[in-house]
Amino acid sequence: MSFVNLARKSLEARGRLFEEYKSVLDDTKITDADKRERLERLDAAIEAKTEEVRDFTAKAEAEAEARNLDGKLGKLFVPGTQEEGREAPGMDARSLLLAVANGEIREGLITPDMEMRAPGGNVQAAAGKVSDAAFAGNTTSVQFIAQVQEVMREHSPFLNLVSTFTTSHGETIRYPVKNAWMSPTTDVTILPEGEKYTFGKGGFTTKDLTVAKYGTGVQLSAELLTDSEVDIAAIAADDAGQALSDRITADMLAKLQVAVPVGKKVVMVGAAATTKVSYDNLIDVQHNLRTGYRRNAAWMFGDLQLAELRKIKDTAGNPIWNPSYQVGAPDTLLGKPYVTDATITAKATGAGGTINTDLIWYGDFSKFKLRQVKGITVSRSDEYAWDSDMVSWKLTWRGGGDLMDLESVAALRTAAA
Incomplete structure (x- = not known):
């Protein structure tokens, strides 16, 4: 159970104690001594629940702050700093996908059966090359x-x-x-x-x-991806997205x-x-x-x-x-x-x-x-x-x-x- 739920339950219990306190206070059938004893006991219970609520609330706030910091750390991800086979801590889905598209993360995402290394046979006829003048020359990488x-x-x-x-x-x-x-x-x-x-x-x-x-x-x-300042990958991504x-x-x-x-x-x-x-x-x-x-x-x-x-x-x-x-x-x-x-x-x-x-x-x-x-x-x-x-x-x-x-x-x- 989360600290937020624990805090809510303690708060509900504290509310019930308050209702009981008011009921005893309005009760005319018990003696003053008995009423005083019950009210003192309820006072102590209410104070204890109040401290419990404060404690759970503080822990919930700390937990939320930790998640917030974790998200910020994910945005500061530097390629190559994660442990092998593990996702970068705190990375959200968008950052992870961008890192994959830019070739920054591979471990745990590409399995051996996905890798094919046929000598030259996998170069497609429509592949973009520097030697293809109609394909706009050299380029740099982009968030594909x-x-x-x-x-x-x-x-x-x-x-x-x-x-x-x-x-x-x-x-x-x-x-x-x-x-x-x-x-x-x-x-x-x-x-x-x-x-x-x-x-x-x-x-x-x-x-x-x-x-x-x-x-x-x-x-x-x-060569197309690294040798120039023109983002040919951005153009290719545009073409693919439009066609799809x-x-x-x-x-x-x-x-x-x-x-x-x-x-x-x-x-x-x-x-x-x-x-x-x-x-x-x-x-x-x-x-x-x-x-x-x-x-x-x-x-x-x-x-x-x-x-x-x-x-x-x-x-x-x-x-x-x-x-x-x-x-x-x-x-x-x-x-x-x-x-x-x-x-x-x-x-x-x-x-x-x-x-x-x-x-x-x-x-x-x-x-x-x-x-x-x-x-x-x-x-x-x-x-x-x-x-x-x-x-x-x-x-x-x-x-x-x-x-x-x-x-x-x-x-x-x-x-x-």
Whole structure:
């Protein structure tokens, strides 16, 4: 039991003694001598509990201070100072991952069966080398993991809108899906006295939330990482993070596109290649959702689509796009915030262009559940291509997702050409 809990228990016991003290003090049925004796005994017990509370509190404060100092020491970690096979004391998860990415910690993290030293055979054709002029020359090292994670967050607004949860294993999860509403006329009745209730089963079904493994790799030469002031590893981390987030987002948007019912998709009138999005289109999409979903709703579309939307005016001639003049406040479209995502296809512009594409999404995207297994994993190996002085990174993400409330998102869809 922690010192905090011990202090709480002592404090509760002290409170009970106080209540007993007041009860004896108000008791008119006992003699003055008996009352005085009981009160003195309770005084001593209360004082003892008070000292006990002070002692446990002091120990709890010392324990908390020790944890605080331990965390500060973790930030002062110097590579090579830890004992072999042991994690640096006080290192938090982020510091540990950064140290691994920079090659500062290996013991206990890379096992012999993970090390592969095939002579020259593990140098990939797409590996970055100083001799490759198109690969920007010499470089220095960078905090690879943090860079990848930051790029994924910034590059895919969709991944920031959805509800993400993490599981420790990748087994299939059967998740409840809301696909309709109970009927207020048939499922809700006015009951005379003694009448039976009408039971509705609700509008639920289930979906199997499975996971897929997404992976990519980056390989750079030791010369690229050490010989220059240009952080080519940062560029490689950016590329890997963007590619990974684009692939995950594209797959999740495909799931969203399939999940949104036909009744929630407004179809534009006219040829897909030439018809522009109208003010009326957006109003139709917005009011295709019930009021409760519009409360937390946002728009989502591609960046080229935004250029077109910024030109649209309402019936009074005012732009429906409103820029924000307050720091931290988002720009709005018809009074609601929006995000642009690079993976959303632009509207078809001619022969061979994409048609029947969901161009604009609107809704409460928190109803889309993104399940990941242990989050993103970035592994660095200096041994995989050891005899060629190549440093390798492997990026892995396991997860999946789907829309779990089919009433929560609407879309504007181009008409078939």
